[in-house]
Amino acid sequence: MKIKYNLIKTDKNCKARLGNIETNYGTVETPMFMPVGTRATVKSLSPEEVLECGSGIILANTYHLWLRPGEDIVKKCGGLHKFMNWNGPILTDSGGFQVFSLAKNKKKDITEEGVHFKSHIDGSKLLLTPEKSIEIQNKLDSDIAMSFDECPPASADYEYLKNSVERTLRWAERGKKVHKNPNQALFGIVQGGPHEDLRKFSAEETVKMNFDGYSIGGVANDGESKEDMYKAIDYSIPYLPEDKVRYLMGVGDPIDILEGIMRGVDIFDCVLPTRIARHGQAFTHTGKINLNNSKYKEDLSSVEDGCDCYCCKNYTKAYIRHLISVDETFGGRLLSIHNIRFLIRLTEEVRQAIKDDRFLDYKREFLNKYKTK
């Protein structure tokens, strides 16, 4: 079966929603945070460890798996779940973001047909089209596939965004036509930058195509202000159906997650917890800390008091600082576990708060403690 989204309730005081998603690989509760496993692995963690962090779902990336090992190999191995030994649901990104990301430094060639660009591995010329992206995702056999969209930079002007929104709609339609996997849901993506009319248009037109869920894209790009991100959400959500799940792509700063939930978002994903972990930083309820800092040299406390993760239950800051400073991968691994657990725990607490209709109180209390400086 395809996924099924069940809305359980909405917080009385805001748009925060409590729900769950039924999939062939079990049910996951929303709001939720999805760790990123770009190349069929959440960097440095085993599936068991990801599960132990409380995550029931992960994200994998179409572009990267297309290049290596190739979707046919994954298919031969029995699909992505079997291939990577992950028995929970998997969401695949369409590759749209990679095109944007690759095009940041190099010349991109976005045409009506698709996007021409060069492989980051060997420089060979590639063409990714809406049809190709869906075909790859079908073969990967993820539970949730994304439409192939254009993810414009935050600096794009109105005219560019308008054209981009229209092109993304045409691409969504083309992708939907070739989508064949009966066990895989397909999401449409809302674009339009921070502009109210473009978001409205994009959302309404995308919803008309009747996707299994809806993503809000084009946010969290470099240089984008928080205000623009929140606008993008505010201007998209009202036009999305209540009974379909909403996914804010690429967002994972704790504050942004709470802001998103308050505005009606159900799913988040982000590389932040694992990336900053590899660079020595950890989320805590009082803000982000940097284990590189010399003040932790002799600190025998855990990364965060009261945290129930494997890292905090067994290791000191002094030890982790040492690992990070001598470049041992175990340090980043421990912090990845902690950071993912931190965000998952955040969503667990949020779900309870929504149950009690006190999400806004929870959010206020969290923000009071969480220093960004």
Added chain:
RNA sequence: GCGCCGUUGGUGAAGUGGUUAACACGCUAGUUUGUGGCACUAGUAUGCAUGAGUUCGAUUCUCAUACGACGCC
């Protein structure tokens, strides 16, 4: 004892008679939002072994001293 060479920051080292002493590593701090990232950004010697001299001016020239390397007796 004599000869010869050397002595620049935490480390390896560039360099010049004249405003701010290159670069690298390290160290310190910051950044990171659908992962081309173990990456990026910034800071880090008021001082060039010590003392004296030459000079308008010396880390750069001269002499002495200390320390170190090498060679000879």
